[in-house]
Amino acid sequence: MTWHVAEEDLRAYAQGELAPPLLWSADTHLVACARCRAVLAEVGDPVGLDAGWERLDAELDAPRPRLFESLLLRLGVADHTARLLAATPVLRRSWLGAVAAVLVMSVAAAHTTQATAAPTLFLALAPLLPLAGVALSYGPALDPTYEMAVVAPVHGFRLLMIRTVAVLVAGLGLNGLATLALPGFGLHALAWLLPALALTATGLALTARLGPVLAPSLVGGAWVALLLAARAQGAGTLVPFTAAGQGVAAAVAALAGGLLFLVRDRFDRFQGSAV
Incomplete structure (x- = not known):
């Protein structure tokens, strides 16, 4: 030298x-x-x-923060919160790419069908994506970083909310971009939003008792059954996407949110039993 x-x-x-x-x-x-x-x-x-x-x-x-974690730190997010967010499994490129592919296919199907009332396939799939994302972001069976997360000095409910907010921001953001590709359907293309919030809130509220796999599976199955029953009636617009159905979805989201708040302490016991 x-x-x-x-x-x-x-x-x-x-x-x-x-x-x-x-x-x-x-x-x-x-x-x-x-x-x-x-x-x-x-x-x-x-x-x-x-x-x-x-x-x-x-x-x-010392581990070097990746791009997403560095961005969160620059935005003023605490380092431990940024690390938990960056470790969220569904924020990785594989999951985001899969969600984007599903949305692209559903938007393409909406443009190729002859229906003019509402893009049915898109409206049916869009509420399930945030529900699936939250299910994959929390729990010992699906989250590869679960053991590290539960030993962190973070309340179980707060950890769940951190992951849920991250998933909702990403999922609803992608759904919103897909909605922009359906300008011909007007406000009908936004009919997925309230059902998405209702399904996610209900799945979270039931997770405290049924677990992070069974609860969203039952909620998702109930949503599919509801759509099939509505389709069997032969109406032009499926009931969940009518004005009455939107009102019911808003009420379910509010009730599930209140129930989730009441059972928030169960997530600590759920964490301890899992570990």
Whole structure:
């Protein structure tokens, strides 16, 4: 090497008095330069030197935040919350890509069918996506980071809400973009929103008692059964997407939200039994 750390800087480094950016430069150089390490061993205090190397090892071993986590940190999100959000399984590219593919196919089907009242396939699938996303984001059976999450000093209900908000923002955002691709249907293309909130809130409220797999499965199955029953009636617009059906969905979402708040402490017991 043609450059070495000055001896006075090495003394300051050993005493913990070297300030950035010289400190960072010295750290990087000492890793690769045996000569400067030998000089440091001669001029430095062994105890302080060991502490410095321990600090350097800790910095080198610390995990580097990824792009999404770094963005959350820049937005002012606490580091532990940002880490929990970044570890949400359904925020990974595979899940988001699958959701986008489903929405693209349903939007394409809406454009190719002859129905003019409402894009039925899109409205049927869109409420299920946030429900499935929340189910995949919480619970020992589906979340690969579950054991790490439950030992974090975070209330179980708060952890669930953090993951749920992340899933809803991503899922509803993708659904909203898909809705923009259906301008010909007007407000009918937004009829998925209230059912999506109702299904997600109901699934969460039942999760405290039935678990993160059975609860959303039952809610999703009930939604499919309701759509099949409405289709069997032969009406042009399915009942859940009429004005009356939207009102019922809003009421169900409100009631399920209240029930979820009442059973919020069950999630801590659910976490403990799972671990």
